[in-house]
Amino acid sequence: MRPDPGGCCCSRRPVRANSCVANGEVRNGYVRSSAAAAAASAGQVHHVTQNGGLYKRPFNEGFEETPMLVAVLTYVGYGVLTLFGYLRDFLRHWRIEKCHHATEREEQKDFVSLYQDFENFYTRNLYMRIRDNWNRPICSVPGARVDIMERQSHDYNWSFKYTGNVIKDVINMGSYNYLGFARNSGPCQEAAAKVLEEYGVGVCSTRQEIGNLDKHEELEKLVASFLGVEAAMAYGMGFATNSMNIPALVSKGCLILSDELNHASLVLGARLSGATIRVFKHNNMQSLEKLLKDAIVYGQPRTRRPWKKILILVEGIYSMEGSIVRLPEVIALKKKYKAYLYLDEAHSIGALGPTGRGVVDYFGLDPEDVDIMMGTFTKSFGASGGYIGGKKALIDYLRTHSHSAVYAASLSPPVAEQIITAMKCIMGQDGTTLGQECIQQLAENVRYFRRRLKSMGFIIYGNEDSPVVPLMLYMPAKIGAFGREMLKRNIGVVVVGFPATPIIESRARFCLSAAHTREMLDTALKEIGEVGDLLHLKYSRRRSVPLLDRPFDEMTYEETED
């Protein structure tokens, strides 16, 4: 659980107009009315679409329904917590209980307060109680195993003290390290060290002034050839890549069609651009088509003028759901209605596809069909920053008009070198097959992990091939309990709750990595199984459907029928 949307949330906050479940949305996985739910409780989970040959491989995505009893108990749980929250507020107001949160300085006591009491109800009374599950500081490289600094709180999580101990070798299932490039030794690190010696750490200028180093030019050429596009441009921060470039591409009089569960950076970029935003249901092509049709036929609201452009914003992998975008259908729609497609591959670049080129590669499509390919270097390349790739005309325009190129400092040289080396490794240009091995190891890990979790009886969301694995917890108390229990057993996991997810759909999210060995996964699975039994998390009512029990081999990416 995380504080309310005043500005403070955890990663991947879906922007919903109405986060209440009870309005009967069509989305798979929501609690439907009881009659429909009872009828469809066992079936309707796997969703294999072939869709007239658009998909070259089976698209297995499922969101099992929330069991009715669990939903009810979750609401009850939140109700109890809210009541207690009011009680505690009352006690704090009358000074019976000590008040810990930030208070004004004496001289400013009569200023209007920065935080309205009501806005922070959630933070004070629900989030604070389980705050120790987030912002855990680490003191080693965030690889497959990580060292976490132990901290204690003597005032119920209002403040933390570091005991000085370090919890060593915790299996890291929370960091975005899909291909295992987060390492402090090896060719990438050596190359980065050399560049650091030569170039230093900072740049101290913007791209358009005097901050454009030869390293940046080299990096951009490499990114373009990696993606298979004409040109690319790199930026210092992934979040800023979205929030500063979308306003440069669209403006008032344009229409943005954005997926329900898009990341905060896409939403911010769309808002800052001034264009009209319409939201379509998550990964739902009928909803998208209807919006496209209506937009073109009816034009802008009230004036009926035609829209200047229509931009569709989707992501490759949605990190809170683990779902993969239905790219072949989106591209078919985009071509039919002459819209432009902006694909944010923050999580999918490097992690999907037989050669690691992302979701376009995964579906076997042509990168030229995607107008704007955006991604970040944080997740699969072990560095930081973002990029945008596309036609040369697009990149030329961004070089002159992007906010980031004019006002923000460029990428730091050692970081750029890390990206260059990692990318060359994935492409196989460094002479080894290490990149290909990592990609295959990741795919194997993903299938194994998901299959085992499902067979244990947990409810797992998302696509079969997505390295992001959300495991449903539902009840608020279990969020805190799961995080703590797993840490006791030396496994670091990420738990998320409201408002990053709908209120009853709190979950634990595992990020798999090529650096995880089979033993680590088995240990993790064993512990997850134990904690699942302890906390009664095995909600799945489907009897386990054993997938064709076939070990992963290279042919898996070439077959067309399952």
Next chain:
Amino acid sequence: MATVAEQWVLVEMVQALYEAPAYHLILEGILILWIIRLLFSKTYKLQERSDLTLKEKEELIEEWQPEPLVPPVSKDHPALNYNIVSGPPSHNIVVNGKECINFASFNFLGLLDNPRLKAAALASLKKYGVGTCGPRGFYGTFDVHLDLEDRLAKFMKTEEAIIYSYGFATIASAIPAYSKRGDIVFVDKAACFAIQKGLQASRSDIKLFNHNDMDDLERLLKEQEIEDQKNPRKARVTRRFIIVEGLYMNTGTVCPLPELVKLKYKYKARIFLEESLSFGVLGEHGRGVTEHFGINRLSGQGYCFSASLPPLLAAAAIEALNIMEENPGIFAVLKEKCKRIHKALQGIPGLKVVGESISPALHLQLEETTGCRERDVKLLQEIVTQCMDRGIALTQARYLEKEEKYLPPPSIRVVVTVEQTEEDLEKAASTISEVAQTVLL
């Protein structure tokens, strides 16, 4: 008792029915039948009375042509072809193949080349690798980050501090974290683009006052006070902020902080101070335009949703702070150099110096503009290119011309660093002077 009364009413009703006139009963019957009919008839949505047939819709879809995704950019757009710097952007910089003295990078304290910084960053690289692989909330918080925040808080003499991974994002995220829709923000007209974007994201009421003009600000504050008195309830929940920069990027001037503090307490507004240029420059110990703004843990979007700062950069920053604390003398040295160059650049024919004498980033604008911004930019670019040919690296200050609210006039930015020697300053001044004479006259 109640049931007897009810029954009695019922009997009355039945009697009334018998006694009612026929037309009345018939009318009531018709009305009831009509209601039943309406209840069971199909509803229609008003929107789709737009009378477009399926064929017409398909035609419209066929005909619609969007604009091209991006307008074409002409080949000689001034910002299209970047200068390529080979090697590190240090004091002796190689731009487009020419060796120059660097008067363009914001390297005030000369720390870009500092071996201690590089060593600290290298140590961090060997320990943590490069990236953090996650946002602060999910195992992306390193002990280095916590250290840096601690040190910054101590250095700036505030309760707490927080770091972002991107300079632009810091102020652009911090403003909407505090100032929401309905709040009032008083901003200086010369505020930089990052502040403008932050304000746009916050959706608050924005009131601009003339650059560094405290009387104008007071006038606006007074107006607001009058508004508040009309609606005291609303005033009690509306937050007020004043946003200024310590050292303005666009004009090279310093904000009058003491007056601002007086106004702050008089009108009960909070001050947001953006010190990206003044930190490490102004003040005896480089603490910037010293003002205490007790920063609480922030919840800005660019903090929560974005990967944290790579640890090697954090380690370098900590080392930089160490250096700043160990030799506070460099600030005085920097100030001297600023004053020196400021004086040396006065009196160049055709160019005027904009910026205070203690500002390490000053602007050279055309004394007389040609009237057309494009031509001004071309002239200045000519000066910059010729200076680079003669070994002085300069740059024009770049802006997004269509997006800025108050577009500053085109200018050349001159940056002073502690690494520049006397001869360098002399050479720069004389080169610029010569070039300006050839180009402008």
